[in-house]
Amino acid sequence: xxxxxxxxIACQQVLVEDSSVFSIQWSVFPAPLAARLTxxxxxxxxxxxxxRCTATIIRxxxxxxxxxxxxxxxxxxxxxxxxxxxxxHAVVLxxxxxxxxxxxxxxxxxxxxxxxxEPDGIRVSLELSGYCPLILGSPLPxxxxxxxxxxxxxxxxxxxxxxxxxxLYRELFGSTARVRVVGVKVRDGQPV
Numbered sequence: 788x789x790x791x792x793x794x795x796i797a798c799q800q801v802l803v804e805d806s807s808v809f810s811i812q813w814s815v816f817p818a819p820l821a822a823r824l825t826x827x828x829x830x831x832x833x834x835x836x837x838x839r840c841t842a843t844i845i846r847x848x849x850x851x852x853x854x855x856x857x858x859x860x861x862x863x864x865x866x867x868x869x870x871x872x873x874x875x876h877a878v879v880l881x882x883x884x885x886x887x888x889x890x891x892x893x894x895x896x897x898x899x900x901x902x903x904x905e906p907d908g909i910r911v912s913l914e915l916s917g918y919c920p921l922i923l924g925s926p927l928p929x930x931x932x933x934x935x936x937x938x939x940x941x942x943x944x945x946x947x948x949x950x951x952x953x954x955l956y957r958e959l960f961g962s963t964a965r966v967r968v969v970g971v972k973v974r975d976g977q978p979v
Contacts, residue, residue: 794956794964796949800941801976802933806926807896807919809974810941812948813912820959821902821909826878829900829911829955830871836951854880868898877901882918887940892919911955913948933979941979 800810816824834847837856845865848855854871855864865887868880882888882896896917903910919926922936953966 794953794966796952796966796968797971798945798949798968799971799973800945800979801974802979803974803976806923806928807917808915808979809976810915810944811912811973812952813910814952814956815905815908815910816956816959818908821911824902824909824911826876826900826902829902830878832955833900833951836954840947840950853883856885876903887921889919889921889923895919911952915944937979
């Protein structure tokens with residue numbers, strides 16, 4: 788089977804009308820080799836990747852109540868999620884707190900790991916929705932706070948997810964295809 792010489796990764800990150808963040812990244816993998824992927828495997832690989840790509844500065848800690856992205860070896864959680872919920876073709880982590888989440892919005896938002904069959908292959912996606920970052924400060928963030936978020940958390944999140952999808956592709960297919968990030972529009976909002 789011949790693999791493409793270029794991997795496309797679709798990406799959108801916007802601040803939606805209610806001032807929460809919507810971010811999605813996906814790539815379509817060739818079906819024969821990606822067929823063995825499950826949303827649970829995707830989540831587990833992502834957690835291992837976060838630990839590795841941050842040189843263990845961020846350590847995902849899994850327990851019965853949920854998953855916490857802890858800073859170094861401390862009990863400080865940057866972002867906390869309830870226990871994973873399985874849905875059809877997806878695993879969902881619902882946000883329940885953390886230092887990077889606005890007070891008053893700690894029980895809002897989710898991170899979704901999904902795998903979906905498409906005519907061209909298997910779509911592997913990571914979607915963050917309903918998230919209210921502390922750095923935005925309020926439901927009506929100033930232009931400075933939006934810029935600060937765009938240059939920090941949004942840029943890091945995009946880099947991490949794009950690299951994760953590229954690494955997963957290489958691990959599954961042993962291919963070093965060039966990566967091309969393409970903008971898509973899934974939801975309306977202000978780009979961040």
